[in-house]
Every structure is written in C-alpha cells, then in structure tokens.
Amino acid sequence: MLVVANLNYASWSTVVFQRVSVMVTDGTLLAGLALFFSASAARDRPSAVVPAGILVLLNAGLFVVDHMHFQYNGFMFGLLLIAMALFHRGHPFLGAFVFAALLNFKHIYLYVAPAVFVYLLSGFCLENGKWHFTRFVTLGLIVVATFAVSLAPFRDQLPQLASRLFPFKRGLCHAYWSPNVWALYAFLDRAAMTVLPRLLGIATKSVAAMTRGLVGDVEFAVLPSVLPIHTLALTVLAQLPGLVSLWQRPTMPNFVRVLVLCGFAAFLFGWHVHEKAVLTMVLPLGLIVVQSMTVSQIAYVLAVVGSYSLFPLVFEVADFTTRWGLLLSFAAVLWLALDGYHRRHSHASFRLPWPVHAYLGALFIVEWFVVAGHAILLGDKLPFLPLMAVSVYCAVGVIGCWIALLRAKV
C-alpha cells in the first residue's frame, strides 16, 4: 500500500488499515473532552459531559466526513479541544504549543487563530492590568519554534508549499457551494440573471453553470465580482466584534464563543470554503453546549443543519438510508441528552422556537426535492438546482445561528 505509483490502490487490508487509523486517531477527541471537563468537574457541571460527548463524538457530520468520505478531521479537532482544555486547566504554554502544532497539521485552523491570539494576549499576558512581557515573548518563541521545526525540511520549497496550501485559483465557491454568504450571493446572481432579462429586456452575458461539481473560478453575471482581498477584508471585519468582546472579557466560555464566532466569520465570508469547515463551529461549541438554553439551542440547530449540509458528500443511492439513519439518530439522541440536562438543572424542557422547528422539519422536504422532486417536477432542466437548494437552505440556518451566537450572553 505504500508504493507511490499505486494510485487507486484499494486492497482490503489497505482499506481496513486506513479506516481503523481514523477511528484510533479520533481518540484525541475523547482526550480533549476528558481533559476539559475533568477541570470543571469540581466546581461546575459534571453532567455537562454527556451532551458535549454526544455532540462531539457521535456527530453525524463528523461521521460522514471522516468515516464515510474519509478524512482525519476528528484527530485535528481533538487536538484543538486538547489545546483549549490545556488553556482551561492553566497550562497556556503547553496549549500554545499544541495549537501551533495543530496549525502545522491543518492550516484551516488559521481561521480561529485570532481568537486564540487575543485570548492569550488579554487573558494571560495582560493580567490584572499588568503587562507580562516575558510571557508574551515565551509564547512567541514557542510558536515560532514549532513552525520552524515543521517547515525546516521544506525551506527550499516554501513557494510551492504556499501555493498548495492556499489555492486561490480554485475559485470563490467550492465545487459544491458551502452554505455561506457567497452561496446566497451566487444564488441571487443566478436568480437575477434568470429574471432580469424578462423584466428589463436586456441580455446578460451567459455564464457556465457554477455548481457543476467541478472546481474553477466563478464569474458573476449581474452582481459585482468578488476577489480574494474582498473576502479577507469581510472576514476580518466580521471577526472584529467577537475579538473585541474577548479582549474585554477573556473568560473561558467567552473564549469558546469567540473562537466559534471566528470560525463562523471565516466560513461565511472566506474564499473557497469547504463545507466541512462547518465542523469548526459545531465541535468546539460542545465545550459550552450547556452554558445556557440559548447556546444549547444554537448548538443543536447548527449541528443538525451542519450535518445535513454534508449530505452531498455521500450522494450514492446506497448511502441514502445510512446518512438519514445517522442524522436522525444524532438529532434524537442529542435532543434527549440536552432535554435531560436542562430538566435536571433548570427544570425547563429543551425546546426550539416553532419557526426554527419548522425550518428543521422542512429539511425533509429539501431532501425529497433533491432525491425525487427535482426529477419529477423539472426532469433534466436546471441540473444545478438540487445542490443549490441544499446550499441556500442551509446557509439561512447557519447565518441565523451566527447572529444568535453574536447576541448570546456567555
């Protein structure tokens, strides 16, 4: 299995080895949760570990991406949880090292690096109004050293490394649109492109379908085009309110909340965001899922919508029942866990506002449309419509959760 020329080599033992390796490395998720909640056990809420455990370990989205589609995201998120747990337990240097190492594993965590930076700066280097310069320098040295060790063997190929890691040529939207702001933007553009000629009688330049399932730069027909610099600026702008709030109040719950908000900002406004980045928001929320009823509701909706948005990754007919079994089981068990927790601690049952309930329920209709409705109603016309429908529908939910989390008091 290790011969480089053997592309598409898939012997039974290779497959077993790879799949089992994902399962084993998911152990970091368990370690992160255990580390985090064992620190809270004495004072706070020991039973919070059950809803958190279900949200993180039995996450339907993570199952779909890691164990069906095949990636090692569980391992990475486990490292992130371990880093956060180390911060929680008062080991900032070790936590910083783990986070720097994580950045060298997968650079997607650069999205949330500002939150970590601000937290350490405000909560650790600036204690009681006093500026601890030595701590700042030590942290800096740790990070630089980690990067140096990791990148040293490739110091001659850094430009190639950069172009592989940051592929701006791949286009604004991933082949299948992530449910972010650009999905709504592209949808509006396409809708306008279809509607405007009939309304105004003008011809817009025809554009090839943007969700063909392939990768490439997209052009907008009606709305202004978007450049990488625009997305960067918007991401930074969107992260600012959270970072300011974290600077003023560097508590652990707020840190988790702002880390998730940074993930949201990068997901919603970033360039070429892959839909699996939704896990960056869902999994860390597990650490504060029982902080309040509002946070529980946000975490629940995001987890369900996020998992559903990953369905196009497992599009095979044979996977239809498995992915729905996963999503329904996850949603039902998580509901039970949150309900049980809230009943015990605040004598309130876990509920969602009825419009949100209806929104989640309508996921069945979206799925019907994707699987059967499109073929029945439209036949071969508008082939991009099912995927676009999933993107746009989930984008509404994700943006709603973002706004709710911004306003939440943690």
Next chain:
Amino acid sequence: MAPKPRPHRTSAASLALSPALIAIASVAFLLRAAVGRHGYSGRATPPLFGDLEAQRHWLEITWHLPPSQWYHYDQKFWGLDYPPLTAFVSYVFGAIAHFIEPSWVALDKSRGNEDPSLIAYMRLSVLICDLLVYFPAALFFVRSLRLPWRSANITAWALILSFPGLILIDHGHFQYNLIMLGLTLASVAWMTTGHPLKAAFTFSLALMFKQMSLYFALPVFVYLLAQCWQSNHGIRLFFQLGVVVLATFALHIYPFRADLGQLVHRIFPIARGLYEDKVANVWCALSPVLKLRDRFALTTLLRMSLATTILASLPSLIGLFRHPTRYTLLAALAAVSLAFFLFSFQVHEKSILLPDLPILLLLVVDRIADNPRWCVWAHVLNVSTFSMWPLLRRDGQAVPYFVLLALWNGGVWWKSRGTCAACPRTGGVVGMVYQLAVVAVYAAAAAIHIAEFAIAPPARYPHLYVLANQVLSCGVFLSAYAATTILAISPPTESTKPKIKRA
C-alpha cells in the same frame, strides 16, 4: 439540590412519538441501514446468485404474470416456494419497482441484475417492511406487557429491536422474516390480552406469509384451545376461531384454487431430503457418526422426523394447556419451535430465528422483572447468532456480525446486577456446572473463530469448522429446549410474574 424527578408513568399517549422512542427507532434504523451496505446472499455469483436475486425474481414474475403462473414459471430458476402472502407482497414491491425503473423487473431480461440502485431499492423494501410491520408490532407487544414505568417500556423495545440475528439475516443476507415475526409478535400480544380472534387472524397471516411459522402453530393452537376451554362460551369461540382461520386461508388460496397440488408441492419440498446443508439440528449433528440419509428410505426418515418432533413438543403443549399464561406461552413457543428446529425435516440455519423470537421475548420479560434467569436466554441468543456465522461469512457480513454482537452484548449486560445465576432455587452443584458450561461454550466458540481465521482446515475435512460450529450450537439448543420445556411444564410461580420495579 433539586429533588430527584420521578420517572414518568406510562399511558398510551405518552409512548407515542416521544423523543426517546424516536431515538431508539432511529438508531435501530441506522444499524439496519449500515448492515445493508455490506454483502448479501449470492452477490456476484452467477448463474443463480442467491436469496436477493430470488426475491427480485419474484417481484418480476408476480408483476408480469397472472397468479396461475406464479407457482409454475421456470421452476429451475428460483421457483416461488412460500405461501401466497409473500407473493402478494412481492407484487406490491414489483409494481413500485416497475414504476421507478422497468428494467429492474423486466421479465427474463433482468435476471442477475446487480445495479447498485436496484440493490438499494431491495434493501429499502426490507427497511420499509421493518418500519411498517416489525417496529410497531414490537411496540404493541411491549405495551401489552403493561409495564409500569416508561423507562422499562423503552428498554424492552430497544432490546427487541436490537437483536443481531434478525438484523443480520433480513438486512444482510436478505430475507423478509421480519414480516412473519412481526405478525407473530402482534398475535402473541393479542392472545395474551384477551383478543383471541384478532390473534388468530394475525397468526393466520403469518402462516400465509411463510410456512416456517408452522413451528409456532401448535402452541398457538393449544393456547387458543385452552382459552376456549376456560371461557364460558367456549364452543362458540372455537367455531369463531375456526371461521377466522379458514376464511383467511381461503382468501389467500383463492387465486390458486386450480392447482393446489403444485402449491403444496412447492411449499413443502419433501423430496429434498432430511437436511440439505450443515445445520445445528440433531440429524445433522449425528451425521459424522450416523449417516441417516444414506441408511433409511425417505418415507421412513419422514415418519421418524415427524414422530420425534411431535413427541418432543408434547410436554410443553400439555403444560401450556394446563396453565395458559403469557410466560408459559412464551416458554412453550420456544420449546416447540426448538423441537421443530432440532428434529424436523429440511431445516435451514436461518430457521433458528423462529425459536429466537420467543427466547428474545423471555429475555425481555425476565430482564425487566430482574429475574436472574435472563442470562440463560442471552447466552442462547448469542450462540444462535454464532450458529449462523458460516452463512454470514459467505455473504460478506463478517464485520457487521462482530460489531452487532458487541453492541448487543454491551447493551444487554450493561448495568446488569452481578453475575449470571441459575434458577434461584438450585444453587450449589447445578449452579457451578452451569457456570462451567457457559464458560466452556464461549471458549469453544472463540476457539472455532480463531482457528478458522488462523489455521486452514485439513484436506480430509474441509468443513471441519462449520461442523464444529453446528455441533456446539446443537448442544446449546438441546439444553435450551430442555430448559424451556421444564419452564412450560412447571406451574407459574411468583418468579415468573413481572415484578414492579421501583426506579
């Protein structure tokens, strides 16, 4: 500190669509869907393929041909050998298949079609039957137990739904046993709550679906007879039952009234002999020593098999007639179906699913009542799944076999109080022998698994491991037969009545 909340009392409404119910149903659904992603009977083995192709073929012939042809058409390629209700259900699924994609059931041209969408459709058909028949029937049975706490209801339902044997055979190997078993569950629930006519109707449906449910026919008949005997209007009830059963049969057989002989010939293939493949049955277990098939004529074997089966069933039937309670009914169902499995004609490995149902129900009832006897049933169910291992391995269901067994045992033994104990009244020597026997059986089963994996069988006995598996399982099934017969004979005691368990 908040006061500990009291567990919810059950009521009919509280069981409907609660989050806990949905959670159990979803997880059960997920397990079945996941098993369906693995291999099935006859995958990629032309020209005949296997059970999935047989079922698909029946979709094809029931949709395209008139009923008079169903039991005659091309007998060499998977002729229909189940009673009419299977054919009617196949017709419905054939119609849907034709609507979605006609080439899936094109007459003669679709043989051996292994298109992934077609396989997915077949798997989905089993899932739909599960959701429509087995899940509700199991819930209905659980409700009929009238357990006082909602958590007990949920636990009981979860236990019934997660039994590995049925999931692996129906959703893996590919069969529709769950319809027959679901109908039987509903029938038992109705029988034990005083609705004999409805019970007779559902059981007749089960009989018309698969002739294998004859394994249960004697206890059902005796139980209903005992109800007639004890009732004030016994004779009237007896005639009403007769009318219901005969009417149901007549309705099903009516389209085939012209050639009943062919129907019987297909449904009871006596000419196939005492046993076909390796199975955990007494005749097969004796075969290394006593080759019965070669020694005696077919009719002699038939008579011998019939006699032993009836004799073995008699004690539990008599016990059931004398005290027709729910527990005795379950014990008698188990004992008689085990007797049939062990001694009757043309038994297949999959037939162990029939005794498995009442044993599973005994496990549920005893587990909820905290009766230490429940361990016995758990062990028997494990061994019954083990007895199907050779079949499952051939179908490419090895991974689901191990995973489901692990999950099932984790669930069954989780929070179990203390270790296994024999019947409370006999301690001492019997208890020790029992413990030793349990350990020995598991050790032997593990040894067979490991040896099969590591050491190739000797050339002279290529089926050594399969035979060892079946002989071991046969021993366990004989013990289970003895235990359930004793239970069926003994009068109901305090220990068999469900204890109200305080949460």
